[in-house]
Amino acid sequence: MARTRTSSGTKEKLTSTPTGGSAVARALRNKSAEVASNELTDLVLRACGVARDAVFNVRDFLTNNSRMAFLAIKDCEKELDQIERRIDERMPGAISRVGESKARQLLACLKFITDLERIGDLAYSAAMQLQSRREKLPARDLQQLIEMASLLYGMLEQIHQGFEKREISYARTVLQTDPEVDRLCHALFQRHLAERSAGGDSQNFDILLTAQAMERIGDHAKNLAEELYGMVEGRSLRHNSKKLSSA
Numbered sequence: 001m002a003r004t005r006t007s008s009g010t011k012e013k014l015t016s017t018p019t020g021g022s023a024v025a026r027a028l029r030n031k032s033a034e035v036a037s038n039e040l041t042d043l044v045l046r047a048c049g050v051a052r053d054a055v056f057n058v059r060d061f062l063t064n065n066s067r068m069a070f071l072a073i074k075d076c077e078k079e080l081d082q083i084e085r086r087i088d089e090r091m092p093g094a095i096s097r098v099g100e101s102k103a104r105q106l107l108a109c110l111k112f113i114t115d116l117e118r119i120g121d122l123a124y125s126a127a128m129q130l131q132s133r134r135e136k137l138p139a140r141d142l143q144q145l146i147e148m149a150s151l152l153y154g155m156l157e158q159i160h161q162g163f164e165k166r167e168i169s170y171a172r173t174v175l176q177t178d179p180e181v182d183r184l185c186h187a188l189f190q191r192h193l194a195e196r197s198a199g200g201d202s203q204n205f206d207i208l209l210t211a212q213a214m215e216r217i218g219d220h221a222k223n224l225a226e227e228l229y230g231m232v233e234g235r236s237l238r239h240n241s242k243k244l245s246s247a
Helices: 018-064 067-095 100-131 139-165 169-197 205-233 241-245
Strands: 002-006 009-013
Touching (some): 018 067, 018 139
């Protein structure tokens, strides 16, 4: 209770204590920071689903030569761009208002969206390479590309589930699958190089570029698995992913 002196005497004036006011203000700030953090996390979870759907549509495009699948890939790429912009705009304000634990989570979200946006670009690039192709894909190439797309879809589904549940077993599955994507891509390249050396058709660069884009999607999925592990465990796996993939 504060006292104010006047010419006519002393009167009492009730005021709120600074401590109480600060506590309320802190609570409001903490609540606002928590809401902002959760909204950014939800955006990344959505981006995980969009990237997964982009690869699903790459597989559909390869399997059925579907025009609708091609357009869906393009839409996924645009949505991932939009989500990345929203996160970039809101991240600085959000991360400056949270504690260490939440800040670590938000940094992981920032790394996540960088890889997810790149996956959208690569999925669209893979489809673009084949979109204007007039000849049918050789059966063996088509089979390998579809198999790569199926593996990538499974990897991104694991990332989506792992991010939502904060469970590292999904990350392990992704890291164990990535070498198979690499193997398929390398086998496709080696066969085409061998055919070219033997004087065969050398006009299938679009197939090789598609395979290369899909292999790089696998690399980004591997990055996401490592970030998921770091987000859950609080330590980086950048230099230990081989050890984890063989666990």
